[in-house]
Amino acid sequence: MKNKGKQERNLSENRGLAFESVIQELRKENLVQLFTPTVIDFSLYEKYVHVAHQNQIVKLSAPNGIVKALRYDSTISMIASNQVHSDDKFFYIEPQFAYDFDNLKIMETTQLGVEFIEGQSDHISSFEKCILLAKSLADLLCTGEYQIEVSHTDLVDTLTRDIELDLKSTNDLKHYISRKNERKVLDVLEKNQVDPLIQNRLLELSRIRASVTELTSNENSFDFPNEINEWLSKMMTLNLNINQPLVIDFTSSYRLTYYKGNVFKVYDMTSHKEIISGGEYCFKAYGVRGCGFSIKL
C-alpha cells in the first residue's frame, strides 16, 4: 500500500515536471497563454452543439441582451473568443477526464492546446511550425524514441476517387478503410464488381505505413496518383527541414472532423502512447485558418 502511494506521488511529480517544462518551452517560443473558461456568443456556439445537449450549456445574459455561453476551452471557442484576434500563436490548458488503468482510477488529466493562426502566410508554414514545436516538446516528454506520423484528410478520398460507387458504398468503403477492416473493404469492392486489379491496388495503398524517404525513393514501386506524389514531395521537404523522419499513413483517421488538410500525431515508442495530435483547420464561418495540436499530459 505504501509503495503504491509512493508510486502515485512519483507519477504525479513526473507529470507535473513534464507539464512545467512544456510551459517553459512554449513561453520561450513566444506563445501567449490564454486562460479558461471562456465566454462565447451562444449564437456562435449553438450550431456546434446537438440540440439535445443545448440545455446543458451554462448561459449568461450580457447587459445588451446578447446571450453568452460559458465554456471550458476548445479550439473553436478559443478562435471565436475576442482574445484570439490579438495573437497569432497561443496555448491554453484544458482539463479532461481519462481512465488511468495502471493506477485503477479515473483521473483528471490536463490537455494543453497550441494554435498557430494564419494571416496571409503560405499554408504549409504553419504546419511546419507546429511540427517543429511538437518535435521539441516530444524531446522533453519522451525518455526514448518517438515517431511522428503525418497524413492528410483528403488522402482516402484521393485513393477511392476513381472507383465508381454509389454514395452508401463509398461511405462504407471509407469507413472500413479507416477501421483497417480489409475483409469488409474487399466485400464492398466485390459486391460492386470493381476490377480485381483496382481492388488489390487500393488494398496495397491502404496498407502503406512507411517513411516518407522510402515512399519518395526511386526504388519505390508504388503507382501513386499525381496529387499523392505532390503531397509526398512536400512531406519530404518537411522531413528535411525539420530533420526528423516522418512516417506516412494514408488511412490514418482523425476523430476531430474540423481538421482540413495536413494532420499529424506523435507516438512515444517507450510508453506506447499517443502524446501529441494535431493538424490544419479552416473555419470559414470565423474567417480563420490555422494549425494546432493538443498534448495530453
Next chain:
Amino acid sequence: MLKFAIAKGRITKDSKELLTCCGFDMEEVNSSRKLILYNADETISLILLKAGDIPLYVANGAVDIGLVGKDTVLENDLDVYELTELDFAKCTLCVAGPKEKVSLKNGVRIATKYPELTKKFTKRRGIVAEIITLSGSIELAPLIHLSDCIVDLVQTGETLRENDLIVYEEILSIAPMIIANKVSYRTKSSEVDAFINICERFGK
C-alpha cells in the same frame, strides 16, 4: 509484451488451439481464477474480461488487442482497428419471434441486447420501433408479451426452436473479431502482425 484480452466462456473454448499455439497452458486458463495469465515465454499476457468490456479496454489502450464477437464491436462502435475475423464460432444476428409471424411495421416492440444494431436495422427498414433493451434471456420477451419479437444471436437455432420461436430475417453474420488499439497497432506493430498471422492460421 502484447496485452491480449479475451472473454471467458464460449470464445475461450473455441480459441483453445489459438491460445495453445500462443504458448498458454489451457489447464491454467480453464481452472485458474486469475484474470491475467502469461504465456510460456512471457511475450503475451492474456487478460480475461467480460466480453462487453473488451472494446472499451482496447479503445483506451489498457490492452493492445482483443478477441471479441463482431456483434459486441459493432454495438459499442468504439475507436479501434478491426484487423481480422476468425472462421469459428460463427452465428447470425436475426430478427426472431413467434411462429404466428409478427409483421415488422411501425410500433413493433423489439427486445434485444443490441439496441444500437437494432436501431440501425429499423432505420434501414424505415420502421419506427420501440426497442426494449435487456441483458439476457431475450427469447423470453415475446413469450410473456414484453415484446412482439426479438433481435438476438442465433447459432444452431436450438434455443429458438425449444421456445417455439422462428427466425424472421437475418440481419448480419457474426464471427469473432481481432480488434486492436490504434496506438499499439503502431508502436507494437511487429508483435501485432505476428499475432494476426497466428490467428489467421488457426482461425481458418
